[in-house]
Amino acid sequence: MIAFQRSEYSKRIxxxxxxxxxxxxxxxxxxxxxxxxxxxxxxxxSFYTHQALxxxxxxxxxxxxxRDMDVPCAHFTAFLAHENVIGYPEEYIGGDxxxxxxxxxxxxxxxxxxxxxxxxxxxxxxxxxxxxVLTAALPGAQFxxxxxxxxxxxxxxxxxxxxxxxxxxxxxDAAIATADEHIAVGVRESAxxxxxxxxxxxxxxxxxxxxxxxxxxxxxxxxxCPHIPWTDEPIAANAAVTLELGGSRFQxxxxxxxxxxxxxxxxxxxxxxxxxxxxxNTAIDAVKPGIHCEDVEAAWRRVLTRAGYEKKSRIxxxxxxxxxxxxxxxxxxxxxxxxTVLEPGMVFHMICGMWKGDDNFVLSETFAVTPSGHEVLTxxxxxxxxxx
Amino acid sequence: MIAFQRSEYSKRIxxxxxxxxxxxxxxxxxxxxxxxxxxxxxxxxSFYTHQALxxxxxxxxxxxxxRDMDVPCAHFTAFLAHENVIGYPEEYIGGDxxxxxxxxxxxxxxxxxxxxxxxxxxxxxxxxxxxxVLTAALPGAQFxxxxxxxxxxxxxxxxxxxxxxxxxxxxxDAAIATADEHIAVGVRESAxxxxxxxxxxxxxxxxxxxxxxxxxxxxxxxxxCPHIPWTDEPIAANAAVTLELGGSRFQxxxxxxxxxxxxxxxxxxxxxxxxxxxxxNTAIDAVKPGIHCEDVEAAWRRVLTRAGYEKKSRIxxxxxxxxxxxxxxxxxxxxxxxxTVLEPGMVFHMICGMWKGDDNFVLSETFAVTPSGHEVLTxxxxxxxxxx
Numbered sequence: 117m118i119a120f121q122r123s124e125y126s127k128r129i130x131x132x133x134x135x136x137x138x139x140x141x142x143x144x145x146x147x148x149x150x151x152x153x154x155x156x157x158x159x160x161x162s163f164y165t166h167q168a169l170x171x172x173x174x175x176x177x178x179x180x181x182x183r184d185m186d187v188p189c190a191h192f193t194a195f196l197a198h199e200n201v202i203g204y205p206e207e208y209i210g211g212d213x214x215x216x217x218x219x220x221x222x223x224x225x226x227x228x229x230x231x232x233x234x235x236x237x238x239x240x241x242x243x244x245x246x247x248x249v250l251t252a253a254l255p256g257a258q259f260x261x262x263x264x265x266x267x268x269x270x271x272x273x274x275x276x277x278x279x280x281x282x283x284x285x286x287x288x289d290a291a292i293a294t295a296d297e298h299i300a301v302g303v304r305e306s307a308x309x310x311x312x313x314x315x316x317x318x319x320x321x322x323x324x325x326x327x328x329x330x331x332x333x334x335x336x337x338x339x340x341c342p343h344i345p346w347t348d349e350p351i352a353a354n355a356a357v358t359l360e361l362g363g364s365r366f367q368x369x370x371x372x373x374x375x376x377x378x379x380x381x382x383x384x385x386x387x388x389x390x391x392x393x394x395x396x397n398t399a400i401d402a403v404k405p406g407i408h409c410e411d412v413e414a415a416w417r418r419v420l421t422r423a424g425y426e427k428k429s430r431i432x433x434x435x436x437x438x439x440x441x442x443x444x445x446x447x448x449x450x451x452x453x454x455x456t457v458l459e460p461g462m463v464f465h466m467i468c469g470m471w472k473g474d475d476n477f478v479l480s481e482t483f484a485v486t487p488s489g490h491e492v493l494t495x496x497x498x499x500x501x502x503x504x
Numbered sequence: 505m506i507a508f509q510r511s512e513y514s515k516r517i518x519x520x521x522x523x524x525x526x527x528x529x530x531x532x533x534x535x536x537x538x539x540x541x542x543x544x545x546x547x548x549x550s551f552y553t554h555q556a557l558x559x560x561x562x563x564x565x566x567x568x569x570x571r572d573m574d575v576p577c578a579h580f581t582a583f584l585a586h587e588n589v590i591g592y593p594e595e596y597i598g599g600d601x602x603x604x605x606x607x608x609x610x611x612x613x614x615x616x617x618x619x620x621x622x623x624x625x626x627x628x629x630x631x632x633x634x635x636x637v638l639t640a641a642l643p644g645a646q647f648x649x650x651x652x653x654x655x656x657x658x659x660x661x662x663x664x665x666x667x668x669x670x671x672x673x674x675x676x677d678a679a680i681a682t683a684d685e686h687i688a689v690g691v692r693e694s695a696x697x698x699x700x701x702x703x704x705x706x707x708x709x710x711x712x713x714x715x716x717x718x719x720x721x722x723x724x725x726x727x728x729c730p731h732i733p734w735t736d737e738p739i740a741a742n743a744a745v746t747l748e749l750g751g752s753r754f755q756x757x758x759x760x761x762x763x764x765x766x767x768x769x770x771x772x773x774x775x776x777x778x779x780x781x782x783x784x785n786t787a788i789d790a791v792k793p794g795i796h797c798e799d800v801e802a803a804w805r806r807v808l809t810r811a812g813y814e815k816k817s818r819i820x821x822x823x824x825x826x827x828x829x830x831x832x833x834x835x836x837x838x839x840x841x842x843x844t845v846l847e848p849g850m851v852f853h854m855i856c857g858m859w860k861g862d863d864n865f866v867l868s869e870t871f872a873v874t875p876s877g878h879e880v881l882t883x884x885x886x887x888x889x890x891x892x
Contacts, residue, residue: 117735161718164628185817185859189729200845206817212839237633240552244648245625247632310705317698324694324736330549330715338505341577343549347505347710356508356819365799383816398568429573429594440718441552442827449598471573 118157118365120328122277127169128269129178135265136173142230143223144171144262145250146178147242150445151266153367154195156180161327162191163241163439166208166215172227179226183209192293202226214384215247219305221254221287234262240442253342264446271434271447272461276391277368278484281348281436281463285370287325287363287484291315292496293485295361299376301353301504305346329369329443331361339375342469353504358478360467362443368392368436368478369443371465372494373480375478385475388425389500393476395419396468396498399431399450400483403490409454413475416450425470430454432466435482460487505753506510506545507665509679510583516543516657517559517566522562523653530618531611531639532650534557534566535630538700538739538825538833541755544568544584549715551629553826554596554603560615567614569607571597590614604634605849608641622650628830652834659822659835660849665756666872668823669851672879673870675751680762680884682748683721687764689741690892693734696745697721704751717831719749719756721756727864730857741892742767745864748855750831755825758830759853760882761868764889774864776813777831777888780865783807784856784886787819787838791878797842804838804856813858818834820854823870848875 126190132155134146146152150161154375156169162323167186171178177200180190184203202219233254236242251259267479273281294315298308309331316328332345336355351357357376362369377385399416414433430451433444443465448456450464467480483492520543524532534540544557546568555574559566565588568578572591579586592606611618621642622631622711639647653823661669682703686696704716721734724743739745745764750757765773786802804819818839821832831853836844838852857869865888869878 117737124773158635159732159733160729161720161829164832185730188861189732190860192726192729210818210821210839211841235632238635240631241628242632243626243628244623244630244632244635248625263664304712307706309709310712311700314698314703318695319698324692324698326694327718327733332549338580339550342573342582343579344547345547345715349505380552422766430598433598441549444552451594451598453599459625464581471576473576 117192118195120157124274124276125156125195127236131269132171132266133173135281136234139234140232141234141260141262142173142232144234144265146171146236146266148239149241149439150270150442152180153391153439154266154270157194159367160186160192161187162189164490166246168219170223170227172230172392179222181222183475187261192473193324201257205403214245214249216249217253218376220250221489223254232260233257234260234265237261238264240495241325242404254367260466267446269438272459273436273446273463273484274461278461278463280368281370281482281484282493283323283365284368285495287316287319287359287365288370288372289495290320291363292372295359298499299351299357299503301378302350304348305333305335306348309346312361316361323365326364327440328364329438333357333358333359340471340473342471356476358476360478360480367438370482370484370493371435371436371443371467371480372471372496373467373478374496374501375477376481376503380480380504381500381502385477386500388470388472388475388477389423391420391423392468392470392479393498396479396481397465399466400481400490403458403485405458405485405487407458409450409456409458410416410452412451413450424428427470429469431468432464435463435465457482458485460485506583508545512662512664513544513583520654521558521561523657524609525623527622527648528620529622529650530650531615532622534559534654535627535655536624537629537656537827538625540568540656542658542825545582546578547581547755547866548574549553550574550577554607554634554683556607558611558615560618566829567610569610569673574812581780587638588778602637604637605641607644608638612641618645620648621645622648622653624647625746626652655834658824659833660847661824661851661872662849665824666849666851668753668756669758669872670868671753672751672756672881674760675737675753676749676760677705677883678708678750678761678821679749683747684695685890687745687876689766690738692736692738693721693723697734700749700778703783704749711753714752714755715828716752717748717750717826717828721745721747728859730859736890739766744864745863748866748868755826757826757867758833758870758881759823759855759867760870760884761855762884762889763801763865763867764891766891769888769890773865776858776860776863776887779808779811779813780856780858780867781886782855784867784869787854788878788880789867791846791873792875793846793848793875795846797836797838797841797844797846801840815858817857819856820852823851823853845872849872
């Protein structure tokens with residue numbers, strides 16, 4: 117059940133080592149779950165405990181240090197030789213002994229004496245205390261914030277990764293069809309979400325889904341909230357329903373959002389929907405290699421400004437590998453000031469969320485940059501869905 | 505859609521302030537999503553961005569600082585007065601400006617000049633960089649690791665919290681019945697998980713579920729892995745299926761695990777199952793107020809030792825509020841050396857996971873400590889489920 121061929125991991129590791137050499141790093145200390153998965157395949161749902169992947173400038177393959185009970189999972193999901201997966205004992209769980217003291221010991225014993233260690237200072241799950249224990253245990257080393265080094269490698273996808281994203285997008289499309297089937301006046305928000313999760317995981321054809329991120333469904337006046345959880349409230353007549361969801365294959369996510377109206381939509385909402393759709397269409401049409409992220413946003417903004425609307429937040433971000441609660445790569449954003457140059461293989465979730473208060477309309481697509489332009493991976497009608 | 509009455513939040517805040525006074529803290533800087541939710545109700549799915557709840561020793565209610573687009577969600581889910589929910593602008597997302605510099609500014613302007621600030625140094629989403637920015641921006645303050653101060657408050661549940669946990673347990677029970685219905689030779693692991701998620705969210709009676717943590721289902725030789733994700737592989741004949749799942753109401757989780765065998769079980773597995781069931785029964789029977797966590801584990805261990813088995817890992821932990829990927833309170837564990845005294849209102853997920861390699865058997869229950877002993881919240885037959 118290893119997601120990619122060994123040659124793909126080898127390329128990724130070689131690219132990481134090139135970046136390490138540029139920064140003079142002897143060791144890259146990796147704790148972001150997606151980055152660990154990217155470089156070795158490890159897919160255990162264990163990142164709520166401390167763990168790390170240790171990539172040295174010299175060693176042939178990285179070392180993975182995880183909780184002892186999760187070592188068998190690494191043997192199933194990672195390409196690593198068994199001697200390169202090291203489990204820390206249970207005495208490091210639920211007590212005073214910190215797993216980072218064990219991991220520091222592994223560094224001393226198996227990684228030479230790294231003088232310059234790169235850490236991911238913006239990593240969720242690499243806690244302040246973990247950092248304190250690690251640095252205190254390795255007093256001879258210099259710790260450097262290596263930032264989003266691996267995240268940036270992940271930002272340009274390989275053909276094999278794009279293939280998973282196409283499948284993830286198929287699952288997302290199927291879930292929008294499921295939503296359209298189940299959204300009705302009087303139906304609980306939770307009941308719709310139950311069917312969405314079923315479709316996202318069961319799949320429709322020759323494959324099922326991996327763990328999808330939490331769908332965000334809201335109705336009525338809660339549609340002004342981009343990240344509110346669903347409730348048991350029934351969907352009301354003459355009210356909107358907004359939905360953002362993601363299909364997932366081997367944790368590669370394609371995001372997709374649509375909006376419903378229960379009844380006859382008011383002119384103001386129709387106009388907002390029309391402008392948002394035109395804005396998204398125009399922005400996607402602009403996508404091609406060589407332009408900057410901010411140029412895509414500018415294309416959107418021109419449509420909005422002409423119609424008298426404004427959106428303060430970014431209209432998209434690099435998307436791909438994600439373990440809950442995350443699916444963004446944490447690198448490029450489609451927003452003013454982002455001068456990232458688009459390259460073939462980059463994938464974005466373009467989310468045109470117009471959370472205006474009274475009228476709310478959300479529309480998104482996931483697209484890949486291709487050598488000749490772009491490929492929209494998701495494929496659901498771009499419209500305001502009207503029911504009842 | 506606020507989960508509890510105002511009086512309940514007031515009690516929690518008063519208890520937190522008592523602990524703050526004991527440690528001489530002027531400000532408690534809270535970033536653990538469950539702790540934010542516990543003290544004010546905020547339930548936005550926004551914790552992948554930086555946010556904090558600021559509880560001062562003197563102020564009447566805490567301040568919540570979150571991303572600007574999530575402020576409406578706080579108005580729906582938290583009891584806070586509108587002026588106590590502060591949004592940081594979008595320029596702090598996806599660029600060089602760190603949200604913690606904004607949050608530090610809020611502290612300077614609205615929290616007096618706190619001399620001693622308690623931080624949660626083991627919080628998953630409070631990054632090393634965030635800590636660095638915060639401490640640099642408040643050079644006059646002393647930062648103290650307040651540890652699991654709020655987590656310990658959460659460890660003893662109120663009657664209203666127990667009521668949600670009973671409902672969560674009903675959802676978990678229903679999902680085990682769903683699993684038993686769908687687990688069959690030739691069915692994909694992912695297809696079973698799709699049905700589980702549907703049951704957990706849709707519910708069976710008068711309520712649905714909130715966002716449940718990811719079910720862990722494995723079959724065949726992958727049952728040796730406690731935290732491996734499901735696959736598209738079909739369930740094979742003469743193989744085991746292990747399942748750990750949780751029902752969730754307002755993010756209060758009840759955990760529940762069971763094991764299946766497809767065919768006629770071997771004697772070794774039957775004996776392992778029988779011993780594990782007896783061990784769990786014996787350990788639960790021992791639960792009453794006044795004994796220590798380690799005493800519960802000792803009751804289990806005696807049964808195992810007599811039968812010639814060993815389990816290295818803890819057999820349970822305090823459970824309750826959880827946002828993915830977490831549902832443990834991060835406080836008491838049922839393991840040797842844990843001298844936490846059991847009190848009425850404590851709730852544990854007792855998980856007797858026997859991951860032995862060739863034979864694997866997992867059995868768990870969620871129970872509450874009551875004034876007279878205990879109440880097992882989950883309610884599915886304790887057996888090895890045998891099919892076809």
